[in-house]
Amino acid sequence: MSKFAVAGATGRLGRHVVDVLTERAHEVVPMSRATGVDIITGEGLAEALTGVDVIIDVASWHASDQEAATEFFRTSARKLHEEGRRAGVGLIAAASIIGVDNATTGFLAAKKEHEEFLSAGPLPVRLLRAAQFHEFVLQLLDWRRDDVAYVPAVPTQLVACRAVAEELADLAAAPAASGAPIPEIAGPREEIMAEAARLAGDARGIKVVGIDAADVPDGEIAAKGGFLPGPHAKLAGPTFQEWLETGS
Incomplete structure (x- = not known):
């Protein structure tokens, strides 16, 4: 079995990645400030990467400000490449977002640059672009x-x-494949974000009002389907309503 280090291990996606890898009997090194590893300052990073075969990068910035998010991704990508190369890591696998090619502003534009920062480093990189998470809708309610x-x-x-964690773990452990498009994963059906939020809001006693796409960053691009999965995307997991009902 391989040894994986997970950057952002205590985050929304990272917790699931750690669970999936552990269930598959891999050795896992959770990396976050909570575990004493800071991928921005580099504190504890060299020690955490000792003997690691693959880094899975699911660390993220906590706000939508483009400049701050870009700086976070620039620094984290550089640190993971530098310390990963020193430790003999063979691969970085990272989660991104479907449609970042189309982004012009905000967090999604920063994430597009994150892909570029990672891909420019010395270690081989595999990216998985995912649709917005079910869990993100609950965050919108806050x-x-x-x-x-x-x-x-x-x-x-x-x-x-x-579902994203399972696909990312598969990608990180798969044999190298050259020339393939960046893989995508999305849920089983198209939904409207405000309608999904309304379902969650009704269950929590929160009023939800849908706002016009023109009033949000890159909203017109989103309204035209710019952040929807392409024809090669894998569709997996429950619908949002099913996920709400099962609490999973």
């Missing part, structure tokens, strides 16, 4: 104004973090 959550009425194909 961003309320006057007890109302305002959510963009844009098309999406929400996917469960667990």
Whole structure:
């Protein structure tokens, strides 16, 4: 079995990645500030990567500011490549977002640059682009104004973090494949973000109001399907309603 280091191990996606790898009997090194590893300052990173075969990078910035997120991704990519190369790591596998090619502003534009920073480093890199997570909808409910959550009425194909974690673990462990497009994973059907949020809001007693795509960053691109999966995407996991009902 391989030894994996997971950057962002205590985050929304990282927790699932650690669970999947552990269930598959791999040796896992969880990396986050909570475990004493900081991929920005480099504190504890060299020690954490000792004997590691593959880094899985699912660390993320906590806010939507493009400049701050870009700096986080630039620094983390450089640190993971530098310390990974010194430790003899063979591969970095990282999660990205479907449609980042189309992004022009905000967090998605920073994530597009993250792909570029990673791909420019010395270690081989494999990317998996995912649709927005089911869990992201619950986060939108927390961003309320006057007890109302305002959510963009844009098309999406929400996917469960667990399904993304399984696919990312598969990608990280697979034999190298040259010339293939960047793989994508999304949920089983197209949904409207505001309608999904309304389902979650009804269950929690939170009022949700859909807002026009033109009022959010890159909303017009989203409204035209710019962040929906392509024809080669893998569709997996429960619908948002199924996920809500099972609490998984």
